[in-house]
Ligand SMILES: NC(=[NH2+])NCCC[C@H](N)C(=O)O
């Protein structure tokens with residue numbers, strides 16, 4: 140695999156300072172070397188900046204930094220599309236989760252241009268299914284899945300390029316959903332693998348079922364990994380911790396299955412806030428998880 144690292148130091152999608160340091164923390168924690176060690180080609184494209192956008196309007200007064208998030212969305216959309224067009228795998232080093240507005244748009248645009256369906260695996264404590272009109276925090280990092288699924292209320296962003304039908308979206312690890320998101324999710328047919336589902340069925344079965352669908356459809360697969368997918372005890376460096384997250388082993392198993400599937404075509408690493416970390420433990424864990432996702436294992440022995 141030929142991998143392109145793209146730094147996206149964006150923190151405008153939420154209010155807590157620190158995510159802006161994310162890309163550098165991944166580099167310090169050795170992300171590039173960890174990928175190269177597994178035999179992949181790696182190019183670090185450095186940090187991207189937002190396009191200049193001014194005067195965007197949203198009817199919901201709590202929404203903040205709309206111009207900046209729009210500027211990042213445009214820049215990331217182009218960057219991810221360009222890497223995929225080169226046949227490379229973009230890995231986006233965030234930055235808060237609003238960056239997925241751009242990365243998934245770029246992936247969707249590319250997938251449409253080559254006539255393949257795009258699938259989305261959202262590894263997160265949150266469903267991020269608000270629209271700019273329903274968010275009560277005003278933080279746009281809580282909105283990407285709604286835009287990707289084609290919900291209304293994103294006037295400033297324009298229509299999502301080739302919106303994903305619900306059967307191509309898989310939410311995984313969910314344990315925090317706001318009332319407006321809850322109501323909207325009930326009217327969409329998106330697979331919601333909340334922690335209750337994962338406790339009952341285990342971490343493997345629902346993921347395998349989704350990956351089987353991706354494979355059967357000849358799809359491309361974008362994975363968006365939020366640090367808060369992990370339990371706060373092993374990953375404290377995130378502004379929106381929620382107890383009861385995935386364990387160290389569960390998270391690695393997810394990544395190992397993703398590697399074995401050979402289906403992942405683009406990846407976001409989001410919400411790392413190094414300012415909140417404990418001796419780099421979260422950054423290092425994220426790097427190790429990417430290692431598993433890129434093929435690191437103790438024995439070459441896929442589970443059956
Ligand atoms: N990507 C995230 N960490 N999202 C957290 C969203 C939290 C909450 N639902 C909100 O809208 O503010």
Ligand SMILES: [Mn+2]
Pocket residue numbers: 236263264265267280365
């Ligand atoms: Mn998120």
